[in-house]
Structure formats: C-alpha cells, structure tokens
Amino acid sequence: MSEGTMTSMEMRLAALLDIEDIRQLRLRYSQSLDSGDIDGLDRVFAVDALVEVTIGAMQGIDTIKAGLAEAYRQFDRDGRNHYPFLHVIANHQVALTGPDTAEGSCYLVDFETASKLDPNPLLLLGLYHDRYRRIDGAWRISETRLDVIWPSADPSEDTA
Numbered sequence: 001m002s003e004g005t006m007t008s009m010e011m012r013l014a015a016l017l018d019i020e021d022i023r024q025l026r027l028r029y030s031q032s033l034d035s036g037d038i039d040g041l042d043r044v045f046a047v048d049a050l051v052e053v054t055i056g057a058m059q060g061i062d063t064i065k066a067g068l069a070e071a072y073r074q075f076d077r078d079g080r081n082h083y084p085f086l087h088v089i090a091n092h093q094v095a096l097t098g099p100d101t102a103e104g105s106c107y108l109v110d111f112e113t114a115s116k117l118d119p120n121p122l123l124l125l126g127l128y129h130d131r132y133r134r135i136d137g138a139w140r141i142s143e144t145r146l147d148v149i150w151p152s153a154d155p156s157e158d159t160a
Contacts, residue, residue: 019094021139022102022132029141030087036076038069046133046140053146054124077114084114085123100134108146125150 006014025044032040042061045051051058051067058067075084092106108126131143 015096018096018102018134018139022094022104023092025132025139025141026089026092026106026128026130030089033068033072034083034086036072036081038065038072041065041068043138044141046135046142049141050143051141052144054148075112075114077116080114084112086111086113089128094132102132102139104130104132106130124148 028040029044032038032044041064045061045064047061048059049061049064051064055067055071058064072084077084088109088111090107090109092104094102094104096102106128108124108128110123110126111121112123113121126149127147129145129147130141132139133142134140
C-alpha cells in the first residue's frame with residue numbers, strides 16, 4: 001500500500017514502528033559495544049557513517065569498528081573481555097524528517113566496570129545527537145555526535 005492510499009491510522013502506526021526501529025539502534029549499539037561484539041555494529045551504522053565521540057571522529061564502518069574495538073581493549077583493564085563499561089541510554093527522542101530520514105537525541109550515562117584507582121563507576125554523562133537513514137529497508141545511524149556534559153573539558157567547571 002502506498003503512502004497515498006494509507007489511512008491516517010496506518011500512517012501513524014508506520015511512523016511509530018519506524019521510531020521504535022530507530023530507538024532499537026541505540027540499544028543495539030550499547031549492547032554490541034559493551035559486550036565486545038564489534039561486528040554487531042554493522043547492524044547499527046551506515047557504511048559511510050560519521051561518529052564523533054570521546055576517542056575522536058571516525059568516518060566509515062571499518063574505521064568506526066577499529067576505533068571502538070581499541071576503546072574496548074583500553075577499558076578492559078582487567079582482561080575479563082566482559083563488559084568493561086555500560087552505556088545506559090535514556091530520554092530517546094526521534095523525529096522523522098522524511099520517508100527515509102530521521103533525527104534524534106538521547107541521554108548517555110556511561111559507567112566503567114573495570115577496576116581503577118577511583119572507585120566511582122561513573123565515567124561520563126552525555127547527550128547523543130543522531131541522524132538516521134533507512135538503507136535497503138533497515139534504519140541505520142548515519143551520523144552521531146556525543147556532547148559530553150560531565151565532566152566538562154574545563155575541570156574548574158565541574159566544581160562550580
């Protein structure tokens with residue numbers, strides 16, 4: 001059925017299903033990264049995606065996977081190969097901007113589980129800003145930027 005023949009209710013349901021599929025991308029990202037399933041990121045990002053996070057900017061799925069695999073290795077200080085960090089996603093908002101595009105944002109609460117000198121498990125608080133594209137019938141993150149809210153780049157701001 002084409003959009004021209006869909007009822008208002010069918011259009012609303014299709015939009016809700018798209019939004020839920022997009023929200024699942026963030027959950028899949030967290031699960032894949034936290035568990036070390038780096039190949040699982042193929043089901044999250046577009047092949048040409050741009051990712052800007054604390055470890056820097058990465059363009060293209062191969063570069064993204066290599067960068068995130070290295071981050072996983074660095075945070076796995078105990079060598080457990082088992083959840084050295086936990087990315088908790090909340091307040092995920094998604095707006096469809098076209099039939100195959102969308103934008104969104106969500107909160108990130110990032111915990112470290114590997115041993116470290118500071119016993120506080122909180123690594124950072126942030127806000128993801130995303131762009132999504134439907135590619136071959138599946139939603140993918142085409143661009144994401146992490147805005148770190150805490151700790152700030154200027155340590156004096158964290159004590160104010």
